[in-house]
Amino acid sequence: MALHMVLVVLSLLPLLEAQNPEHANITIGTPITNETLTWLSGKWFFVGAAFRNPEYKQATQTTETEFFYLTPNLTNDTIELQESLTIDDQCVYNSTHLGFQRENGTLSKYVGGVQIFAHLIVLKKHGAFMLAFDLKDEKKRGLSLYTKKPDVPPELREVFQKAVKHVGMDESEIIFVDLKKDKCSQPQKQQLELEKESKKGP
Template identity: 65%
Template sequence: MALSMVLVILSLLPLLEAQNPEHANITGIPITNVTLTWLSGKWFYVGFASHNLEFKKEAQKVQSEYFYFTPNLTDDTILLQEHQTTEGRCVYNSSQLGVQRENGTLSRKGAVEIIAHLTVLKKHGAFMLAFSPEDEKNKGLSLYADKPAIAPELKEVFQKTVKSLGMDESEIIYADWEKDVCSQEQEHLDMKKKKKEKDL
């Protein structure tokens, strides 16, 4: 659960511009209704890098993850519904994220509140979440996209941003969608539901 919390928070890091990620400002970019509406829907976890050893250890257990964002524009929250393949099994989790519009962050409360800066990459159908960018021991960055397979250009943007935060490309842990079991379980449930409706 700690990893999924981190991944979600990271996904919400400040919106980075794709043109010059190495110089991009990943903090303090305001979140608007347009941003929240754009974030609504299904997203796929692509990759994660962090200096936080606990988060790194948890990330290594996650093989794949997709989730749904349902923003509430009135109370500045996002309903998060995650489907995560961890060590060969599907884990479902639902939680609420807080939206701090002015400083461009998303937060998730738990034993410890995690705050991530959101960077939207509309051109690529993706976004990044950066957490603790100024803290050498805890800094991290995650990438999410509207499909599990990403273009080389988007991968390069992510890698350059990881480097710009003082981390190494070798520290990136990528999702392995060949090991995804959640999608298979969902397809099975959908087929079962359709068959049941057909029989009625």
């Protein structure tokens, strides 16, 4: 099944590249290397997504903003995920671990005892990456976008919109977050300031 998924994803590659090759060298199904994991390390912002899976779609609709930190562990092939989400005008923190499959180029997460897989699509030129979910399933497929910076240039939005269309979805299905609704950044800054002050001592 995993091989079939890779083949399906790879079959989309010529379409993605042919549409607008100057935008980004989009590669799908590329093995995850230590270099990739080092690049993934750090802070990321969730920009938006297009999901057919009802649960994922609902989660995206209720998430007003999200930023998170990835800390890869190269020894046991896991990534620590620390999320800060704004939901219903309140900040919610969450911490969990992701798995990654080097050869398949996928990330995975256990949700309710079920392991969910997503293909990692690296957009280094834009300081961004996408995750592709269940592309072979018309009723569950999805694509999400993440960036290193909160400001998303129009060029990157266009790359994402075209990618969504090429995996068989409509641009109208994309849900973008509004970073102005973020309730987590300010408390985080205050906490960091307090920690700095406490380290200085009396």
